[in-house]
Amino acid sequence: MLPVTFRSLEVFVAVIESGGFGAAAATLGIAQPSVSVHVRDLENKLGRRLFDRRPGVNPELTDAGRAYYAYALEALAKAKAATSDIRKSRERLRFAAQRFVADQLLVKPLGEFAAKYPNIELVARSGTFEEVLSLCRSGQVDLGFMLSTGEVPGLVTEPLGRYRLSLIAAPDHPLASQRKIPIHSLTNFPFVAAHDTSYFGRTIASMLRAAGLSQLKVASQAQDMSMVRSMVIAGVGIACSLRRSVVQDLAAGTLVELDVEMSPMHLVLNYFRNPSVAISEVDALVDMVQAVEVQKN
Numbered sequence: 001m002l003p004v005t006f007r008s009l010e011v012f013v014a015v016i017e018s019g020g021f022g023a024a025a026a027t028l029g030i031a032q033p034s035v036s037v038h039v040r041d042l043e044n045k046l047g048r049r050l051f052d053r054r055p056g057v058n059p060e061l062t063d064a065g066r067a068y069y070a071y072a073l074e075a076l077a078k079a080k081a082a083t084s085d086i087r088k089s090r091e092r093l094r095f096a097a098q099r100f101v102a103d104q105l106l107v108k109p110l111g112e113f114a115a116k117y118p119n120i121e122l123v124a125r126s127g128t129f130e131e132v133l134s135l136c137r138s139g140q141v142d143l144g145f146m147l148s149t150g151e152v153p154g155l156v157t158e159p160l161g162r163y164r165l166s167l168i169a170a171p172d173h174p175l176a177s178q179r180k181i182p183i184h185s186l187t188n189f190p191f192v193a194a195h196d197t198s199y200f201g202r203t204i205a206s207m208l209r210a211a212g213l214s215q216l217k218v219a220s221q222a223q224d225m226s227m228v229r230s231m232v233i234a235g236v237g238i239a240c241s242l243r244r245s246v247v248q249d250l251a252a253g254t255l256v257e258l259d260v261e262m263s264p265m266h267l268v269l270n271y272f273r274n275p276s277v278a279i280s281e282v283d284a285l286v287d288m289v290q291a292v293e294v295q296k297n
Contacts, residue, residue, distance in 0.1 A: 006079055009072045011038035012050065016069055020058045091279055094123040095143035096135045098200075100225050100245055101269065102126040106145065109288035113281075120281050128224075129199040136272045142282050144272035145289070147242075149203055157270035160290050165207070165265040166243040167258040168250075170235045176256045183212040183262045190219030190237035192228050203267075204240050211262045229255070242267065 014024035015035065025032040043050050050065035061069065097106055102124065114122060125135060129146055136144035136155055146152060147163070167186075169176055175189065193216065194201035205216060219237040222228045225245050232239045233254055249255040271286055 006076065008038045008042045009076055011035055012042055013069070013072050013076065015039060015051070015059065016061065016065075091119065091281075092121045092123050093143070093279060093281060093285065094125075094141045095145070095285070096125040096127065096132045096141045097145035098129055098132055098147060099126045100242060101145045101147065104245055105269065105292075106289065109285065109292050112288050113285050117281050117284070120279075133199075136274070139274060139276065142274045142277040142279065143285065145269065146272075147200070147267040147269055149207065150268055152270050152272070155272055157272045160269045160271055160286075162266045162268055164243045165204070165240055165267065166246070167238055167260050168232055168241050168246055168255045169238045169258055170233055171253055171256050172235070173238070173256070173258075175238075175258055179259045181258060181260045183260050184214070186213055186238065186260070187215045187217060190217050192220050192222060192231040192237045192239045193218050194225075194228065195221045195223060207265050208240060211265060240265075 011024060011028065011034075014027050015021055018024045018027045021035045021039075022032050025035045028035070039050065046064070046068065048064040048068075049062050050068060051059035052062055053059050103126075110122065110124075113120075125132075125141065127135075129148075132144050132146050133152065133155060135141045144155075144157075145160075146157075151157065173189075175181055175186075194204060196202060196205065196218075201221070208216060220231055222231060225241060228239045228241060229246060229249070231237070232241075233249070238258065243250075243257070246255050250257055271289070273282060273286070
């Protein structure tokens with residue numbers, strides 16, 4: 001017997017389950033003559049008639065057709081199971097990133113990676129610095145991306161880029177139009193800050209103190225940068241933000257960058273690579289992230 005294609009089996013089963021050649025064609029989205037060709041080809045290879053055909057009457061299965069129907073169902077089920085197993089066995093690349101990093105810095109390289117490596121399933125997790133650090137330390141991810149002033153405490157990382165911090169305010173803020181603002185004068189104005197219990201919040205507060213802002217008047221604390229941004233736009237107070245996260249607001253005039261007399265402040269984007277992971281594509285993703293950041297910085 002000549003080999004039978006799975007497509008012929010699908011067409012054969014469709015004729016039975018849909019009630020005819022025309023209905024099978026509609027179900028499969030092909031022309032009715034194609035259905036006839038598949039069934040005739042199948043009968044030729046088997047050397048048996050599978051249907052009794054009479055004009056104006058739906059085709060009826062022969063004894064050989066009924067026996068072959070059971071075989072076809074079993075063969076198709078095994079094929080689908082095998083395909084499902086193959087899909088499940090695709091390699092996974094697990095990574096975690098702080099929310100800002102995931103939303104602002106990784107979108108383009110992740111798209112490029114998915115297009116180049118379609119057989120690698122990306123499993124993404126985002127959260128606070130502490131959550132990403134915990135996932136990296138526990139070995140639950142293959143890659144971790146996080147921002148810090150330099151090295152990440154308790155973790156071996158490599159730098160990928162530097163990001164400038166800016167002091168931002170609503171356009172109607174009293175300091176919005178002033179130039180060369182002494183940093184100590186900011187003590188008179190309320191701030192919107194990241195939670196002081198978070199690494200990010202403590203880091204920003206420490207950097208501002210080192211820059212000369214001895215006392216910070218906090219009007220509100222927020223969990224993430226998007227909430228900080230919204231509160232600043234609403235006029236709640238000044239904030240120290242990654243300039244990259246508000247560049248569109250600055251261009252649109254929704255926010256302004258205060259001209260404060262201080263040395264530039266930066267945070268470093270670091271990545272952690274799980275040393276126990278042997279997937280070579282991990283390094284490819286890091287390279288793609290780095291390439292994008294080199295172009296933008």
